[in-house]
Amino acid sequence: MKTVEEINEKIREGNVNVVTALEMKEIVAELGAKEAAKEVDVVTTGTFGAMCSSGAFFNFGHSDPPIKMQRVWLNDVEAYTGIAAVDAYLGVTQLSETLGMEYGGAHVIEDLVRGKEVELRATAYGTDCYPRKEIVTEISLEDVNQAVMVNPRNAYQRYRAATNSSDRVLRTYMGTLLPNFGNVTYAGVGELSPLNNDPEYRTIGVGTRIFLGGAKGYVIGEGTQHSPPFGTLMVKGNLKEMKPEYLRAATFPGYGVTLFVGIGIPIPILDEEMAKATAITDDKIETVIIDFGVPRRDRPIVKRVTYAELKSGKVEINGEDVRVSPLSSYYMSKKIAEELKRMIERGEFFLTMPVERIPQKEVFKPMRQREIKVVKSVMSSPAITISPEASIEEAARILIENEINHLPVVNERGELIGIVTSWDIAKAVARGKIGKVEDIMTRKVITTTMEEPIEIAARKMEQHEISALPVVDKDNKVVGIVSSEDLSKLLAR
């Protein structure tokens, strides 16, 4: 048994034994947990990955005449000002109003940490105490009073890996997912990741001193959505002391901006139990691969895997080898664990015990919603349909008589085989084409189902640039049709 005070005394004396989490696996395998606990004082962990729930509080100081900022932008990226006059919180995923996904809150933070100046623009309504209504100026990290990184959810213990069963490329926060299970992506660094090395959260808790973005920071509690073993941490640190190498702005194409954050946490080896905990290996850390091809909250689980399988670079899905991409940097995570080890060895970093434990059990609840509107509630049913054998004139007549623009084409069993629109008919007429509906119909039809949420039907129309979807049942029989007008009436509210 050791205490953190005893370990800190050793750090002061310069004879502390610090190893990285990767080195610890080998030591425990060789000596056993009991001997390793006597031998090793501190195990350093590290992680470096995209952490969207990050940002920084700023206090800009007061202008003359003073302003109570109602809205504020840093390089055209808006920060939240619903707090005191010149305080603001800049979130890393907020996009630039002029550059969109190319530049966001993360880029502003990286630019500031690199020592660059950014443009501050603010507007206000003006009061007796804060008469100024607008200001434009340049600021750097040196100019502001405080720049405190406060990240509500960082350092995920483990994360669900992603794949895509659909027939198109998906651009997600888990990176680019190729169609038909074309690849798998995963986040986190398994056995090197802080919380996996202290799964009971004995030494990582409120007040734990950590390495955050190249500077000293602190755990201030469990993170949002904390639900062990998918544990998370809320952390803070002084942005002014951080290094750009450990805070890197990034854009996940088609998704948006985020920040790669470097976090390292030292784990005091208080006893044999802690030695055992820090000996955890990737083959013992489980997660699931979920299907982003299903655009719902509860995405189906495709497969259960361990981090060892993911790290191997290939997993088997439906009998085929699928290539795997990590999204967190092992290289940087190792570098952080090693840097933290050096800081402790040099006597620059002392350990703390938590002043409060974080929960070992917690449920991550879904949002309470009034209702989920589905296609069934807005579709026109039954749909007016036509046979492939019908003439183009016949189709034109049906469209005009019913004041509609889309005609699903069905076979004698009522199964969907195509669609004709008023535009198809106009084109046929313009080209002097006479013939049957099947000669001009579109055969690859984008469809929806009765139980599909209307938001997903709307996105299908938007992506394919179409204005109606036939509604089909499980046998591909047409049970109705839904148009963009039907949906916009509901969605606009």
Add this chain to the structure above:
Amino acid sequence: MLLKLKYDSRSVRAPVISKVAIEENALINIIEAKVEPRFGEIVVEVDDEIAERVAEKFKKYGVEVRKLTKSIEKSEKCVDCGACISVCPTGVFERGEDDRIVVNEVKCIRCGFCVGVCPLNALKLPE
């Protein structure tokens, strides 16, 4: 080797690739093709040993040929995450011994898909 073929309004209507393949007894792998009524741009892969004479034959049929020798380039912006690894059709990217991302340039077919995938915008396809 990769060759970039540029067709004009005349050559784009002729079955040039077939002619060259038959006459030179060459295996020609089409990597990328953009063919329009009056113009075309095709990237093909041929064995290094025959690249020279295949290129000459294409020129004879009025097709402009440029050898694509440069492959994907990774800048110092890279943080070695590995998002590129699984999207590359030919496996150009690998995690090396030291966990850094290694680029096997010779495998690159210049499709450019990875350029739009990298979160750090660290990949470029030089002309």
